[in-house]
Amino acid sequence: MIFFSVPLSILRPKRSFRRNPFFYQFISLSSSSSVQSLDMSEENNLHCPDYAELRSNMQNLAKSGAITKALQAFLLMRTAAPGKPTVYDYNSLINCYLKSEYACLHDLSTLYSEMKTLGLYPNASTFNTFLKGLNLLGASKSALWVTIEMCNHAFTPSFTSLSSLLKKCSDSMDLKAAISVLELMIGLNYIPTEPQVISLINRLTKHGMTNKACYVFFKLLDKGYFPTPYIYNPIIWSLCKSNEINLALAFFCSLKKKGLVHNVCSYTALVHGFCEKGLFKEALICLNNICYPNVRTYTIIIKCFCDNGRIQEALSLLTQMEKRGLDPDIVTYNIILRALSNQNMVHEIFDLFQKDLSPDRYTATALSGLLKKGNLGIAHSLLRDIEKSGSDMDVAVYNVYFYRRFKSKDPFSLMNYMKKKGIEPNNITYNTILKGYCERKTMDKTLEFFRTTEWPEKGPDLVSFNTILSAACKKRDSEMVERVLDLMEHEGVKLNVVGCTCLMQYFYNVRKLKDCLDVFEHMMSHGPRPSMVTINSLMIGLCKNRELEAAYRFFCNLKSYGFSPDSKTYKILEGYDDLVAKLQRESFES
DNA sequence: TATCTGTTAG
Numbered sequence: 001m002i003f004f005s006v007p008l009s010i011l012r013p014k015r016s017f018r019r020n021p022f023f024y025q026f027i028s029l030s031s032s033s034s035v036q037s038l039d040m041s042e043e044n045n046l047h048c049p050d051y052a053e054l055r056s057n058m059q060n061l062a063k064s065g066a067i068t069k070a071l072q073a074f075l076l077m078r079t080a081a082p083g084k085p086t087v088y089d090y091n092s093l094i095n096c097y098l099k100s101e102y103a104c105l106h107d108l109s110t111l112y113s114e115m116k117t118l119g120l121y122p123n124a125s126t127f128n129t130f131l132k133g134l135n136l137l138g139a140s141k142s143a144l145w146v147t148i149e150m151c152n153h154a155f156t157p158s159f160t161s162l163s164s165l166l167k168k169c170s171d172s173m174d175l176k177a178a179i180s181v182l183e184l185m186i187g188l189n190y191i192p193t194e195p196q197v198i199s200l201i202n203r204l205t206k207h208g209m210t211n212k213a214c215y216v217f218f219k220l221l222d223k224g225y226f227p228t229p230y231i232y233n234p235i236i237w238s239l240c241k242s243n244e245i246n247l248a249l250a251f252f253c254s255l256k257k258k259g260l261v262h263n264v265c266s267y268t269a270l271v272h273g274f275c276e277k278g279l280f281k282e283a284l285i286c287l288n289n290i291c292y293p294n295v296r297t298y299t300i301i302i303k304c305f306c307d308n309g310r311i312q313e314a315l316s317l318l319t320q321m322e323k324r325g326l327d328p329d330i331v332t333y334n335i336i337l338r339a340l341s342n343q344n345m346v347h348e349i350f351d352l353f354q355k356d357l358s359p360d361r362y363t364a365t366a367l368s369g370l371l372k373k374g375n376l377g378i379a380h381s382l383l384r385d386i387e388k389s390g391s392d393m394d395v396a397v398y399n400v401y402f403y404r405r406f407k408s409k410d411p412f413s414l415m416n417y418m419k420k421k422g423i424e425p426n427n428i429t430y431n432t433i434l435k436g437y438c439e440r441k442t443m444d445k446t447l448e449f450f451r452t453t454e455w456p457e458k459g460p461d462l463v464s465f466n467t468i469l470s471a472a473c474k475k476r477d478s479e480m481v482e483r484v485l486d487l488m489e490h491e492g493v494k495l496n497v498v499g500c501t502c503l504m505q506y507f508y509n510v511r512k513l514k515d516c517l518d519v520f521e522h523m524m525s526h527g528p529r530p531s532m533v534t535i536n537s538l539m540i541g542l543c544k545n546r547e548l549e550a551a552y553r554f555f556c557n558l559k560s561y562g563f564s565p566d567s568k569t570y571k572i573l574e575g576y577d578d579l580v581a582k583l584q585r586e587s588f589e590s
Numbered sequence: 591t592a593t594c595t596g597t598t599a600g
Contacts, residue, residue: 202591233591240592265591272592299593331594338595365596399597431598466599473600501600533600 051080055089062093065102071114087120091129098133105139112146124155131161140168144177147184159190166192170200175209182216186223198230205238213238214251221258229263236266240273248273264290268297275304280313295321299332306339314339315348334362342369349378359386364397371400393421399428411436427457431464438471443480446471465491466498473506481506497528501537508541516541524561532566539572548576 049057058073070093077085094111097103112130115122127150134143143165147157162185169178178200185192192200197220204213213235221227232255239248252270256262267290274283283301287293298321305314314336318328333352340349349370357363364386367379383401387393398418402411411433415425430453437446450460450468465488472480481503488495495503500523507516520538523530530538535558542551555573558565 198591228591230591237592263591268592294592296593303593329593334594360595362595366594368596394596396596400595402597426597428598433598435598461598463599468599470599496599498600503600505600531600537600 049080051077051084054080055085055092058085058089058093059096062096063100065097065100065107067097067107067110070097071111075118087123087126090115090118090120091123091125094126094129094133098129098136103133103137105134105137105142108133108137109142122153124150127153127155127157128161131157131165135161135164135168138168138172140165140172140174141177144169144180147181151184156188157184159185159188162188162190163192163196166196166200170196170203173203173207175200175204175207175212178203179212179216183219186219189223191220191223191225194228194231197225197227198234201231202234205234210235210238210242227260229260229266232260233263233265233269236269237272240269240276243273243276245270245273245277245279264292264294264297268293268300271297272300272304275301278308280304280308280310293321293324293326295326295329295332298326298328299335302332303335306335309339309343311336311339311343311345311348330357330360330363333357334360334366337363338366338369341367344370344373344375346370346375346378353378353382358389360389360391361386361393361397364393365400368400387421393423395423395426395429398423399426399432402429402432425456427455427461427464430455431461431467434464434467438467443468443472443475443477447480447483462493462496462499465493466496466502469499470502473502473509476506476510478510495528497523497531497534500528501531501534504534504541505537508537508545511545513541513545513547530563532563532568535563536566536568536572539569543572543576551576 054073054077058070058077061073062070074085074089074093077089094108097107097111108130115126127146130146131143131150134140134146147162147165150157162181166178166181166185169175169181182192182200197216201213201216204210204216217227217232217235232251236248236252239245239251248270252262252266267286271283271286274280274286283304287297287301290297298317302314302317305311305317318332318336321328333355337349337352340352349367359382364383367382371379379401383397386397395418398421402414415429418425418429434446434450437449446468450464455464465484469481469484469488472484488499500519504516504519507513507519516538520530520534523534539551539554542548542554551573555565555569558569
């Protein structure tokens with residue numbers, strides 16, 4: 001049979017032929033299709049099989065995934081009876097093809113476009129069959145396109161198919177498509193299920209599409225949908241988290257006006273929003289307006305006070321919640337412990353540990369402030385407790401404790417200890433050891449470690465290089481500075497803002513102010529862009545070298561370079577009374 | 591539906 005020798009590739013159109021922006025995979029076989037040019041002459045059909053036989057043949061070919069041959073078999077059915085084959089036969093072809101293990105999007109698109117070439121008009125079943133196939137293939141975008149086609153042909157997609165399409169689009173994070181499906185559903189008076197709406201709105205808000213989430217929400221509201229807080233709370237939260245407390249309030253009040261009753265999570269979002277804006281008074285008023293605030297409500301406001309250094313207020317809120325019968329959880333405690341630890345408030349930390357709390361790895365790292373201040377006792381016994389409790393530890397927890405313990409122990413025995421616990425050291429662990437070498441050993445020994453050690457990741461990183469560069473600069477060891485710079489050049493490591501700042505500090509400390517300024521100018525014109533640490537370093541360098549006038553001029557010009565002086569900049573100036581006096585005088589005169 | 595930590599270089 002000659003048509004069986006037609007290669008599939010001839011039937012397949014070129015990929016670049018796009019018919020529709022939504023469903024470009026649906027490509028026409030075009031008028032030059034070899035299906036059209038099939039030799040249908042009598043001589044090639046000596047045996048004339050009947051309709052049933054031909055149909056069965058077509059179905060078998062389709063089931064085996066041979067769509068070209070199946071299409072050819074479909075055309076052969078013309079010979080069986082007048083008016084044959086029909087769209088039902090074509091539907092059967094598609095159905096059988098979907099049962100084959102070779103079903104793919106490209107072939108499905110071919111089957112769709114070929115219908116028009118053959119002059120077949122799809123019926124509802126055709127569309128549903130295509131939708132079933134596209135669903136199987138997970139091609140949600142194409143399924144949306146077919147659904148729209150179906151509507152354009154005046155057929156109504158079922159609730160089930162739209163609902164499943166909505167889920168597919170939402171799960172595959174094609175949120176724009178999901179919104180289109182939802183619009184189709186609303187247009188047909190189909191109301192999606194609550195879990196679907198919650199999931200879609202959640203995903204929209206989490207991906208910075210809060211306005212779209214609002215759009216979806218109000219569309220449903222217009223249809224008389226009665227939303228629960230589970231549906232709209234993600235919107236309130238999203239607005240509050242992005243510092244849009246005014247919008248959140250407006251949204252919150254408009255819902256209240258409509259008679260919707262908010263729950264504690266809705267109010268907690270507002271508390272968070274007020275806190276984010278620094279509106280502590282309003283946050284507290286909001287807290288007091290909630291009939292039954294919970295641990296999370298309190299935790300959020302406590303965190304806010306802690307982050308703003310208002311620890312006493314945080315502690316009194318802790319007492320207040322306990323009095324109300326709300327037991328703080330480990331999250332609440334970790335937040336407070338972190339703040340206390342940064343302030344080195346050892347007694348208060350001790351008091352907290354008298355309570356019934358089960359420390360976890362968050363607790364371990366929250367105490368890093370304490371470690372930095374040298375209060376090792378409480379921290380180490382805590383670490384032992386956490387290890388014993390079987391809490392999940394990670395490399396960062398060990399790194400936090402590493403440097404402090406390094407002083408009294410051999411670093412490599414500590415690393416073995418980590419490994420025994422199943423924690424692999426990382427570059428940060430090694431950089432910490434490197435720092436220990438810099439502080440306690442000679443630069444030669446440090447460089448030897450640097451070169452000979454087996455680094456855990458892809459070798460030493462920029463921080464590693466900066467660690468040794470910084471050490472050489474601090475020691476004002478010009479030969480070593482040069483060696484490190486040569487090493488960096490050899491390894492193809494470029495200086496970043498930290499390295500450049502180290503070099504500037506080195507230059508002004510060895511009274512090479514011009515070299516220091518050269519580095520700064522180079523940074524300004526070629527990068528890396530100076531940071532405020534760089535700026536402040538230069539200020540110190542100028543002042544140290546008694547270039548007070550230059551420091552003053554530099555300070556005045558900071559804004560024109562795009563920098564804003566910070567508290568450190570002002571502190572530097574405070575150390576130079578004469579300069580400050582001049583600044584004050586001039587500001588009075590102007 | 592909402593809340594938590596931290597390690598290395600200037």
